[in-house]
Amino acid sequence: MKSWRLFIFVLVALAQLAVPAWCIRMRTQTLGKGRLWKFRTAPVDPVDALRGRYVALAFAAEKVPQAERLPPASVAYAFLKEGSSGFAEIDHLSATAAKGDNVMKVQPGAWWDGSQHVDFPFDKFWLTERVAPAADRAYASSTRAQKQNAYVTVRVLDGDAALEQLYIDNQPLPDYLRTHPQP
């Protein structure tokens, strides 16, 4: 009785270790081999911006002109292209899986005014406890309608998207916070 319980527990323990280990492996692969894309962030309600120790992100590119709504599904595939300003845009959406360094899984949302809205697989930028409040203030002031100078860099590979860094005024967030101390 005890021995089979122990045996199953060892299997369960391996599975418990394997899940986070698999996440690390996937992410390391995408960060190492994926293509770098820049996504300009959109204004975000400052009240909701910081929940815990992360900055909530919103993106201007989370919609694509499309005549019809995507069929309801949990996942769609966004084919990315580089816009004239150097920032990533969605070229088109597909319901079928595809590979490549320009394909990213997204979650289909609502459709209105001839545009299909989607949710990117990254909407939080995790921060250390120490810099979180300052980062929130800096990000909120950089994404106001008149002054949109924040973006994130994302590595994309075969549908997976790995958030790399949040930039404000073309500086990585830690550098920006060092050069622009927040009140």
Place this chain on the structure above:
Amino acid sequence: MTGPTNHRAIRWLRAQLPGLVAGGVITSDNATAIDRHYREAESRATSFGFVILAVIGSALVGAGIVLLIAHNWDDLSRSTRCLIAFLPLLLAQVMGVFVLSRRDESPAWRESASIFNVAAVGTAIALVSQTYQIQGSLADFLGTWLLLSIPVVYLFRTTFGALAYMVGCAVWMVSRAGWSFNRPGQMFFWILLLLIAPFCVRVSLRERNGWRFRTLSIFLMGAAAVGLGVTTEFTGHDLGGVAFAGLCTTVYLAGMRWQEDGPRSLNVLSVLGGLGIAAVAIVLSFEGSWHLRTGSVWNDLTVEKAMGVGVALLFPAMAIGLAGWDALRGKIYYSIVAACLPLLAVTARLIAEVAPVNIRRADNPYAFSAAVLFNVYALALGIELLVRGIRVGSLARANFGLLVVASLALARFFDSDFSFVARGIGFIAVGAGFLLANFFFFRQRMRA
């Protein structure tokens, strides 16, 4: 030994034993047997207290480790932080192996080890996600956590782990549904909940009158109610009333089938089901409960929504099947009026469905008829519960019947156009009923 234990009385009795032996009232063998019996009862109670303390202790230690690591130390590299994230999990797993091999008979060790393991799994996933900026919804995170934790519930036979799992299922469902209730994948909730069912059945077969079964039943019904509420909203076909009528009646009938302590005391399932039946009857007596959506089309269901409709209708079907099966065998041990709730709900729903599409959302004669049906039903239910309570001499059950009638009167006080005089007379009648019934009860008891 079942029922609550009076520890002060036990200590007093054990202290009296030498005197009773010396006085020749009982033999020394009798005294030894009585002493052994009550010593075991006391040790069981001590063991339960130790389990609670051990669970609280391990939960606090787990939470402390989470907070320390979640600080996200600035000075540590990404890979070092990840290694640290795995440490509590490895520690919990080593503890798990130790408990299963050396302390398997101790509920306190099993509960502590399992709580620590479940917390460590969540911590490891969360911290790795945070360190590598791995995104994903709360539902994705919870789903993975629940699936990695459910084997621990069975391997360690942990009641607190099972309770946490059921709460997790309910939170997963609400998080998965989102504000629109329209996201796909919600039906996976029922598979998650079904995974804990064998554990609850196992406990029910071993200690039906114990605290473990009572607590598990309350949490299981709570999780099922949350799931059913979200499911019926997801299907978008106004099946909430029918589904909840089915759930409560199934639980009530299952409880009545397991009745073992005679007609005067009810088990936890009968009580939960009975309370649910009364609540559903009162809610469905409001006309607003029968206002239907205008845009729902039955032949345009997605596969997942069709599954949702199936789940919503499964509960009334089970209730009708249970009641019908026992009625065919001539074993009607339940309240017939209570058992009829799903049939009434289906009938009222069909009446409401007849309403022309353009008037379904507002007050209409069909919704009014369905509500009238439930007003009559709730009144009949209250009276039957009252009569059954009087018949078995249960003051609590008789008063519960009166409470149903009073709740119905209160509900109509708010939403009907009766004059103040009519409402006043109604309240006086119900209040007088309470007083009279309790007066007769106490007189009967005094005579007995």
